[in-house]
Amino acid sequence: MAVSSGSRLRGWPALNPGLLVASPQMRDSNFDHSVVLLVSHGPDGSLGVVVNRETQQRMVDVVSGLAVKSGLPPTNASRPALWGGPVEPGTGFVLWRGSGPEGWSLGAYSLSQSRDRLRALVAAGDDFWLCLGYAGWGPGQLERELTEGSWIALEEGVEQVLGAPVHERYDAALRLLGVDPRILWMTPVDE
Numbered sequence: 001m002a003v004s005s006g007s008r009l010r011g012w013p014a015l016n017p018g019l020l021v022a023s024p025q026m027r028d029s030n031f032d033h034s035v036v037l038l039v040s041h042g043p044d045g046s047l048g049v050v051v052n053r054e055t056q057q058r059m060v061d062v063v064s065g066l067a068v069k070s071g072l073p074p075t076n077a078s079r080p081a082l083w084g085g086p087v088e089p090g091t092g093f094v095l096w097r098g099s100g101p102e103g104w105s106l107g108a109y110s111l112s113q114s115r116d117r118l119r120a121l122v123a124a125g126d127d128f129w130l131c132l133g134y135a136g137w138g139p140g141q142l143e144r145e146l147t148e149g150s151w152i153a154l155e156e157g158v159e160q161v162l163g164a165p166v167h168e169r170y171d172a173a174l175r176l177l178g179v180d181p182r183i184l185w186m187t188p189v190d191e
Contacts, residue, residue, distance in 0.1 A: 020038050050135060079129070082132065095131055154177070
């Protein structure tokens with residue numbers, strides 16, 4: 001399924017695809033200092049994966065647990081899987097630099113739930129990340145959270161943020177805004 005133009009939130013940039021950066025005042029401990037790669041937003045809700053939090057699980061263990069022959073390069077084998085979000089933690093997404101016919105296209109990157117894609121990336125020795133779980137919002141929920149000042153929406157910068165080391169992605173996203181995270185304070189939008 002490809003990313004459509006999606007709906008446009010009034011007063012915010014287009015969000016499909018894009019980044020959601022947790023404001024420093026984020027009240028939900030699940031998303032404190034998180035960067036979410038938002039791949040789907042529409043009237044039925046929104047879906048994305050957190051791209052800057054590591055799990056305790058190594059990718060080699062996850063891949064072998066999925067009955068995929070693990071010929072992972074050492075950099076991928078020792079890399080932790082990413083915590084994609086609190087929804088369905090047993091669900092996996094593969095994020096890689098490149099494109100494919102399935103999933104979501106994000107400029108130079110793609111995201112897919114396809115086990116065949118995972119097998120192909122492993123077989124080719126390509127670099128990728130596994131995201132376990134996802135972030136989901138019901139109809140109107142993301143709009144409310146943006147209005148409350150919980151998130152900062154970025155429609156550009158996916159490549160710069162994903163190109164940064166995982167532990168530096170939050171600061172990389174804030175740098176795209178030209179702000180210092182120590183002085184950023186979000187206030188709710190009055191409509």
